[in-house]
Amino acid sequence: MVLVRALMGFVSLLIFTRILGKEQISQLNLFDYILGITIGNMAASMTTDLSSRAWPHFIGLISWCLLGYLLNVISSKWRYVSKVLEGEPVIVIMNGKIMENVLRKMKFRVAEILELLRNKNVFDVTQVDFAIIEPNGQISVLLKPEFQPATPQDMKIPVSRSGISTELVYDGLIIDENLRQLGKDKHWLMKELKKHGIRNISEVFLVTLNPAGSLYVDKYKDHLKKMTDIGDYKGPF
Amino acid sequence: MRKFLLIAVPILALVLCIMVMLSGNILKQPFGTEDNISQSIETIVQDIKHEDWEAADQNADHLNRAWDKVVRRIQFSAERNTINDLSINIARVRGAIQAKDKAIGLAELSEANEHWENIGN
Numbered sequence: 001m002v003l004v005r006a007l008m009g010f011v012s013l014l015i016f017t018r019i020l021g022k023e024q025i026s027q028l029n030l031f032d033y034i035l036g037i038t039i040g041n042m043a044a045s046m047t048t049d050l051s052s053r054a055w056p057h058f059i060g061l062i063s064w065c066l067l068g069y070l071l072n073v074i075s076s077k078w079r080y081v082s083k084v085l086e087g088e089p090v091i092v093i094m095n096g097k098i099m100e101n102v103l104r105k106m107k108f109r110v111a112e113i114l115e116l117l118r119n120k121n122v123f124d125v126t127q128v129d130f131a132i133i134e135p136n137g138q139i140s141v142l143l144k145p146e147f148q149p150a151t152p153q154d155m156k157i158p159v160s161r162s163g164i165s166t167e168l169v170y171d172g173l174i175i176d177e178n179l180r181q182l183g184k185d186k187h188w189l190m191k192e193l194k195k196h197g198i199r200n201i202s203e204v205f206l207v208t209l210n211p212a213g214s215l216y217v218d219k220y221k222d223h224l225k226k227m228t229d230i231g232d233y234k235g236p237f
Numbered sequence: 238m239r240k241f242l243l244i245a246v247p248i249l250a251l252v253l254c255i256m257v258m259l260s261g262n263i264l265k266q267p268f269g270t271e272d273n274i275s276q277s278i279e280t281i282v283q284d285i286k287h288e289d290w291e292a293a294d295q296n297a298d299h300l301n302r303a304w305d306k307v308v309r310r311i312q313f314s315a316e317r318n319t320i321n322d323l324s325i326n327i328a329r330v331r332g333a334i335q336a337k338d339k340a341i342g343l344a345e346l347s348e349a350n351e352h353w354e355n356i357g358n
Contacts, residue, residue: 004313008254015247050317053357055258 002047005054009043012058016065021072029086029135035068086135093131096144106133117141163211172202172220182209193217261314261357265307271299272306278350281330285342293334293342301327315356323352 016039039061046057075082090106092099092113103110113131116139122128127147132140152159166178168189179185189207196217198204206218267273277300284293304327308320326349333342 001312001317004257008257011250012254015251018247053258053261053314053316055314058254058258 001050005050006047008054008058009046009061012046012061013039013043016061020065020068029137031071031085032068035064039064039068089132089134089140091130092133092139093125093128095130096126096128098125108133113139160212165208165210165216167206167208169201169204169207171206172204174201184209257313259314261311264310264314265353265357272303274300274303274307274353275350277303278346278353281334282343282346285334285339285346288337288339290334290337294331297327297331297334301331311357319352319356323349323356326352 017036042057042061042064045052046054046061049057071085075085090102092102092106092108098110098113103113114125116133117123117125117128117131120139120141122141122143127143128141129144130142134140166182167175168178168182168184169175174186174189176186179189190201192215193201193204193207196215196219198217198219203219203221204217205220206216208216210216265274267276277296281293281296281300284290284296304323308324312320326345329345330342330349333339333345
């Protein structure tokens with residue numbers, strides 16, 4: 001009985017959360033977070049609360065998801081509603097000065113701001129030009145120009161475009177579709193792999209190609225003489 | 238085809254879940270003569286009223302067997318508490334018949350009937 005109800009709850013939750021959106025946990029605002037907990041709780045009750053039928057829990061689940069979805073649609077259509085419902089970014093440090101009034105209004109303590117800054121690798125407030133608290137509670141920091149890291153552009157160093165790598169072989173299998181999209185063929189791939197001492201495709205775990213044309217090849221046998229162990233406790237775990 | 242499946246499979250899964258959850262009302266209906274709970278209850282009520290204890294005992298066994306069959310069908314759409322309550326009612330009815338206690342027998346059957354009406358709704 002619990003197994004069937006668990007299956008129903010699992011499938012429903014999976015479908016509803018997929019419909020609700022692809023926001024990651026870190027991008028959630030407080031309401032999304034609570035919505036997630038509530039619908040998860042309903043699915044859990046639906047599974048194990050045998051003193052009531054599964055149907056009312058399912059209706060509760062579907063209603064909350066529907067309202068959440070509706071809220072998403074409304075906030076994406078009306079900017080004002082979205083600002084009211086989700087809040088808007090707030091500047092907490094401006095020109096290096098902490099905005100105490102804003103902090104008080106947002107119920108943030110200075111220690112929390114400093115913690116958020118440290119999370120962003122900023123340990124000295126004097127380096128900060130602007131700091132903005134986003135609606136999801138994270139901080140965005142703009143350092144003063146003199147503290148910003150130098151870029152190749154500043155140094156006038158020519159760079160080639162890195163772009164996104166494409167997988168050509170995964171788990172010993174050639175991904176033909178990606179090869180075709182890049183205008184390459186198996187013959188070319190095997191020729192390139194031969195340069196890495198590979199005769200058979202089954203020896204390779206992963207091959208990727210970046211837009212600059214460099215190939216990353218990882219074989220199943222890594223031939224590493226000495227393995228670095230970062231663990232500080234003898235297992236097994 | 239893949240896009241169609243991407244939409245059709247979740248919809249089908251949800252429809253299946255809803256059907257299982259709402260199946261109680263349909264599945265509690267008798268599929269034959271061996272699983273007619275309300276009729277069995279009514280028959281035992283008449284037996285007890287006429288103090289025909291032997292027939293009541295046989296019909297109580299019949300009700301128990303019918304209930305065992307039906308409970309397997311409705312377990313996914315009914316409350317466990319109601320299922321347990323009805324099982325206890327049937328056990329008490331059998332006790333009342335053995336003790337030839339008309340009052341308890343009729344009271345338990347009336348409660349069993351109430352549970353039966355509510356189950357799956």
